[in-house]
Amino acid sequence: MQRGTNGEGRKFNGNEEEEEEEEEERNQDAWEKMYADDRSWESLQEDEYGRLRHVDNKALHHAQYRKRLRSASTTRIQKGLIRYLYIVIDLSRAAGEMDYKPSRMVVVARQVEAFIREFFDQNPLSQIGLVILKDGVAQCLTDLGGSPESHIKALLGKLGCSGDASLQNGLDLVHDLLNQIPSYGHREVLILYSALSTCDPGDIMETIQKCKKAKIRCSIIGLSAEVYICKYLCQETGGVYSVALDESHLKESVLEHAPPPPAIAEFAVSNLIKMGFPQRAAEGVISICSCHKEIKVGGGYTCPRCKARVCELPTECCICGLTLVSSPHLARSYHHLFPITPFDDVSPSLKNNPRKLPKSCFGCQQSLLDPGSMSVSCVSCPKCKQHFCLDCDIYIHESLHNCPGCESFKQSHSVVIRVSNGCLYSSGWMSRIHIEKKTLSRKLPKEETLLSLMPGEDNFDDRQCMKDDLCSKPPAALCHPIFLSWGNWEVLKLVICCRVQ
Amino acid sequence: MSPPVPPELLTDDVSLLMVLIDTNPYFWSSIKQSFPFSKFLSDVLAFLNATLLLNQLNQVVVIATGYNSCGYVFDSAGLVNARAESCLPELEKFLKNDASMSTEDTVNGVGHSLLSGSLSMALCYIQRIFRSGAGHPQPRILCLHGSPDGPGQYVAVMNAIFSAQRSMVPIDSCVIGAQHSAFLQQASHITGGVYLKPQLLEGLLQNLLTVYATDMHSRNFIQLPKPLGVDFRAS
Ligand SMILES: [Zn+2]
Ligand SMILES: [Zn+2]
Ligand SMILES: [Zn+2]
Ligand SMILES: [Zn+2]
Numbered sequence: 001m002q003r004g005t006n007g008e009g010r011k012f013n014g015n016e017e018e019e020e021e022e023e024e025e026r027n028q029d030a031w032e033k034m035y036a037d038d039r040s041w042e043s044l045q046e047d048e049y050g051r052l053r054h055v056d057n058k059a060l061h062h063a064q065y066r067k068r069l070r071s072a073s074t075t076r077i078q079k080g081l082i083r084y085l086y087i088v089i090d091l092s093r094a095a096g097e098m099d100y101k102p103s104r105m106v107v108v109a110r111q112v113e114a115f116i117r118e119f120f121d122q123n124p125l126s127q128i129g130l131v132i133l134k135d136g137v138a139q140c141l142t143d144l145g146g147s148p149e150s151h152i153k154a155l156l157g158k159l160g161c162s163g164d165a166s167l168q169n170g171l172d173l174v175h176d177l178l179n180q181i182p183s184y185g186h187r188e189v190l191i192l193y194s195a196l197s198t199c200d201p202g203d204i205m206e207t208i209q210k211c212k213k214a215k216i217r218c219s220i221i222g223l224s225a226e227v228y229i230c231k232y233l234c235q236e237t238g239g240v241y242s243v244a245l246d247e248s249h250l251k252e253s254v255l256e257h258a259p260p261p262p263a264i265a266e267f268a269v270s271n272l273i274k275m276g277f278p279q280r281a282a283e284g285v286i287s288i289c290s291c292h293k294e295i296k297v298g299g300g301y302t303c304p305r306c307k308a309r310v311c312e313l314p315t316e317c318c319i320c321g322l323t324l325v326s327s328p329h330l331a332r333s334y335h336h337l338f339p340i341t342p343f344d345d346v347s348p349s350l351k352n353n354p355r356k357l358p359k360s361c362f363g364c365q366q367s368l369l370d371p372g373s374m375s376v377s378c379v380s381c382p383k384c385k386q387h388f389c390l391d392c393d394i395y396i397h398e399s400l401h402n403c404p405g406c407e408s409f410k411q412s413h414s415v416v417i418r419v420s421n422g423c424l425y426s427s428g429w430m431s432r433i434h435i436e437k438k439t440l441s442r443k444l445p446k447e448e449t450l451l452s453l454m455p456g457e458d459n460f461d462d463r464q465c466m467k468d469d470l471c472s473k474p475p476a477a478l479c480h481p482i483f484l485s486w487g488n489w490e491v492l493k494l495v496i497c498c499r500v501q
Numbered sequence: 502m503s504p505p506v507p508p509e510l511l512t513d514d515v516s517l518l519m520v521l522i523d524t525n526p527y528f529w530s531s532i533k534q535s536f537p538f539s540k541f542l543s544d545v546l547a548f549l550n551a552t553l554l555l556n557q558l559n560q561v562v563v564i565a566t567g568y569n570s571c572g573y574v575f576d577s578a579g580l581v582n583a584r585a586e587s588c589l590p591e592l593e594k595f596l597k598n599d600a601s602m603s604t605e606d607t608v609n610g611v612g613h614s615l616l617s618g619s620l621s622m623a624l625c626y627i628q629r630i631f632r633s634g635a636g637h638p639q640p641r642i643l644c645l646h647g648s649p650d651g652p653g654q655y656v657a658v659m660n661a662i663f664s665a666q667r668s669m670v671p672i673d674s675c676v677i678g679a680q681h682s683a684f685l686q687q688a689s690h691i692t693g694g695v696y697l698k699p700q701l702l703e704g705l706l707q708n709l710l711t712v713y714a715t716d717m718h719s720r721n722f723i724q725l726p727k728p729l730g731v732d733f734r735a736s
Binding site: 328364366391403410 | 570576617624662
């Protein structure tokens with residue numbers, strides 16, 4: 001107790017007080033206790049209009065964000081681009097317990113929903129599937145797919161708990177499902193486990209070894225207490241095991257799985273994947289979709305290779321197996337390739353002389369002058385020299401990935417990207433991209449021939465970027481991925497020509 | 502900061518309309534004969550005033566998307582009886598400044614305006630509105646765009662689109678130029694906004710009033726134009 005340090009006088013009647021307090025605590029309802037522990041009133045203050053507002057801990061937030069930014073820029077690990085993840089949700093009797101409000105399963109569903117959205121935002125080409133555990137069996141709720149909405153709808157429609165959970169049945173099912181996916185993908189399982197036991201039909205150790213052999217990375221988030229078998233499974237397969245303390249910790253633990261994990265060494269060799277960019281079918285066209293085998297009117301996409309119709313992207317064509325994506329899907333990962341530079345702190349001499357600084361933030365027009373202290377809290381972009389408020393700084397680097405200042409002035413350098421059908425793509429985005437002639441169905445033409453297929457691009461070298469003098473870095477650091485392909489169908493054109501500094 | 506509006510007055514049809522106006526002089530001089538900038542501006546001002554009159558809590562912010570720069574030219578927050586005409590002096594100043602920054606003597610075709618810049622600024626502004634507390638108007642972005650897509654802006658425009666989608670801000674677009682804009686088609690498709698390329702520019706005001714004046718809540722009940730197909734090309 002904190003009180004112990006408070007001196008001699010306190011000690012004298014310390015025991016009595018403590019007892020009283022415990023008595024009080026017992027009389028408190030759970031909801032009262034929550035507020036009492038939270039001390040939420042301490043984080044309120046009045047603003048200039050007399051309304052209650054949260055305490056301004058902007059500076060603190062900003063410091064945390066700067067730390068994140070620094071750690072992100074120093075550790076540049078190769079990350080797996082295409083992930084195949086099954087989320088296994090325990091809906092056994094234990095999920096009905098009410099230690100989380102209103103119940104474990106509702107809280108878990110809420111967190112899974114948030115996780116799915118975040119996951120697709122960070123892993124645009126990856127796919128998720130849902131599996132539930134109840135009544136001793138594992139059931140596949142949704143197949144691997146790239147549409148957040150369909151997963152969320154399926155989960156919310158199936159929310160109810162009964163029976164026991166079987167970890168082994170769940171792993172067996174996921175193992176069979178993940179065995180079908182192409183070898184370049186990262187296979188992962190995330191298990192949200194409420195139960196304290198597992199009710200298995202056979203030897204779970206065998207299943208764990210099977211998963212290890214299939215290179216399936218298993219992670220578990222427990223909702224009650226640490227269970228040895230869960231810990232063992234995660235250790236063996238290279239996953240992460242954590243036990244949630246409360247709802248906010250659960251949320252944190254779940255979201256930790258959204259960023260791509262470091263690529264497993266064996267998969268780190270970059271290999272090229274054929275990808276197609278389907279056209280959106282015109283409205284009103286009637287066709288039979290190849291994924292649901294149903295007659296659909298309008299919408300949908302047409303596979304560029306076999307002309308089959310699929311309902312959603314990204315997916316794999318059910319007829320010819322081509323990975324189908326849309327260019328916006330690819331574009332979601334570009335900000336990893338072209339990150340914007342961190343903003344600089346404004347020098348103290350300028351800070352104390354607010355007249356030399358602009359009055360408002362370039363991004364949001366908010367006044368940069370702090371009304372209380374008459375000092376200025378802002379940062380500036382090293383490239384365009386515009387000033388931004390601390391909130392915009394965080395938003396720009398963590399969500400927008402554009403500097404409004406740099407974008408608002410005509411630049412001589414820019415990144416040009418062309419995407420069209422039949423391109424190849426590497427599975428390791430920070431890795432060097434090799435053009436593997438043997439994987440291509442036709443002889444690779446000389447580079448000059450290839451280049452003539454790409455209007456506007458004048459020179460290309462596999463070993464060195466020759467775009468201009470700005471970047472003659474060897475592509476080991478891969479500042480410029482260059483994607484090429486030469487199939488027996490439509491000829492590629494995804495070129496990222498780089499003129500960024 | 503805007504004067505405090507009690508949250509209970511902020512019903513679901515109170516809007517924050519961010520209007521991005523393309524002011525690329527090369528584009529406007531190319532269609533001078535058929536649709537002069539002055540005609541465009543008078544239609545837009547009438548539309549903005551109509552929006553302000555629809556609900557007295559509505560807020561309108563205008564950002565000019567120039568050829569060399571972008572800038573805020575109007576913000577109705579904090580103004581009593583705000584009228585959109587009051588943006589004209591600021592707009593004129595912006596245009597002069599934008600023109601003075603030109604370094605090239607000749608431009609290939611009509612060039613492109615800096616859509617990625619004005620979109621980024623609009624999103625920063627909207628984040629500030631989100632930060633202001635629980636009660637805030639429903640934001641949306643309207644791009645009134647004429648210049649062709651700038652291939653060099655693809656990554657930045659896509660980044661802005663995804664950020665808008667994440668914060669559930671719809672991007673409406675009205676294309677004034679001769680060609681469809683693949684960027685804006687994708688922007689409206691991904692964020693759930695309306696994309697329209699009016700066939701007759703003489704009727705621009707009617708298009709603006711019937712389609713783009715609709716607030717987010719009312720869109721649930723109204724049949725707005727549907728896209729005929731989205732061009733997913735990168736550039
Ligand atoms: Zn289908
Ligand atoms: Zn196919
Ligand atoms: Zn700002
Ligand atoms: Zn900048």
